[in-house]
Amino acid sequence: MVGTIELNSRQQKILNIVKEYGPITGESIAEKLNLTRATLRPDLSILTMAGFLDARPRVGYFYTGKTGNQLLRENLRKLKVKDFQSIPVVVTSGVSAYDAIVTMFLEDVGTLFVVDEDGLLIGVISRKDLLRASIGKQELATLPVDIIMTRMPNITMCKKDDPLLDVAEKLIERQIDAIPVVKEKGAGFEVIGRITKTNVTEALVSIGREDG
Ligand code: ADP
Numbered sequence: 157m158v159g160t161i162e163l164n165s166r167q168q169k170i171l172n173i174v175k176e177y178g179p180i181t182g183e184s185i186a187e188k189l190n191l192t193r194a195t196l197r198p199d200l201s202i203l204t205m206a207g208f209l210d211a212r213p214r215v216g217y218f219y220t221g222k223t224g225n226q227l228l229r230e231n232l233r234k235l236k237v238k239d240f241q242s243i244p245v246v247v248t249s250g251v252s253a254y255d256a257i258v259t260m261f262l263e264d265v266g267t268l269f270v271v272d273e274d275g276l277l278i279g280v281i282s283r284k285d286l287l288r289a290s291i292g293k294q295e296l297a298t299l300p301v302d303i304i305m306t307r308m309p310n311i312t313m314c315k316k317d318d319p320l321l322d323v324a325e326k327l328i329e330r331q332i333d334a335i336p337v338v339k340e341k342g343a344g345f346e347v348i349g350r351i352t353k354t355n356v357t358e359a360l361v362s363i364g365r366e367d368g
Contacts, residue, residue, distance in 0.1 A: 163208075167199045171219070174209055178218035185217065207231075232363075237323055238316035240359050241337050241349035246271050249278055253289050253304060254296040256281055267334035269347045270305050276344035277313070277336060279305030313338045313345060324356045 163171065166189070173185050182200055186193045200217065203209040207227045209217045222230075245263045247256055249272050256268055260283065270279035281301050289304045290296060314323045314335050323335055337349030 163203075164199075166196075167203055170196065170199055170203060171208055174217050175219045179212065179216040180218075181216040232321050233319050235320040235359055235363075236316070237314055237318045237320055237337055237349070237351055240320055240355045241316065241351055242355060244269055244336060244347045244350040246347055247281075247301065248273070249302055250300050252297050253286055253294075253299040253301055256301050257286050257296070260286070265334075265350075267350070267352070268301075269336050269350070270301055271347065272344075274342070274344070275346055276341060277308065277311065277338060277347050278302075279307050280311050280334075280336070281305040282333065308344075311336065314351060315339070316349065320351070320356065320359055323351050327351075327353060327356065 169189060170185055173188055174180055177184070177188075182193050182196060185200075186196050189196070200209070200211075204211055204217075207220060207222055207230065210220050211217050245259065245265045245267075246269045247259055249270055251259075251270075259268060260266065266283050268281045269277055270281060272278050279302065281304065285304045285306070289299060312326055312330050312332060312335050314326070314337055316337050316339070326335060327333070334350050334352040336345075336347045337351060338345035339348055340346075
C-alpha cells in the first residue's frame, strides 16, 4: 500500500487507545471499545499495514510513533522506476534531424534515444535540440542527429530498480524532461525504458487516487 490514508473515527479511537495503553492485545482494545475482536480485525490490519501500528506475537499492538508524513515518505521511496517507466523510442545513429522530428510526431514523444548499430546508447535528442538545428542554416534532411544530440558520457541514466523519487530529483536538478532506463550490455548500456515528467505525474496521481 502506498500513500497516506484517511482514518475513520473507529481507527482513530484504536490509535488513541494503543498510544495510551500499548503494548495492548486486540482483545483488550476490543473490550475498551465494547466491540468484538472480530469487528476490530479489519481496522487493526489497516492500521498495521499503513505503518501506524506494529504487532508483536504474545505482546500485542504498539504505536510506531510515525506521522502520516513519515509514512508517506517511506512509501514514496518504495515506488520503483520499473513500475512507472514507459516504452523508449530509439533511433539509430546517422538518422537525419528531419527523420527524428517525424519520429517524435509519429510516436508522440518529446525525447528520442540514439543507439549505435549494436543497440547501445550513444545520445539523447530533445525537442529543443531539433528546434535549435531548425533555426540554423543546415539542411535537416541531411543533418545527422549525431551532430546535435547530447552524447555519452553526459547522459543522465537510471536503472529499473532505482527509486522513482531519485529519478524525479534528477529530472528537476538537470532540467531535463526524460531519462533513459538502461541495463548494462557489454561495455555500454541498452535502453529498456524511459522515465519522463509525465510518468512522475502519473505516480503522484496513482498515490492520490488509491483507496486506503
Ligand atoms: P526540451 O528540449 O524539450 O527542453 P529537455 O529539457 O529534456 O527537453 O532537454 C534539454 C537538453 O538536455 C537538450 O539539449 C537535451 O539533449 C539534453 N537532455 C535531455 N535528456 C537528457 C538526459 N537524460 N541526459 C543528458 N542530457 C539530456
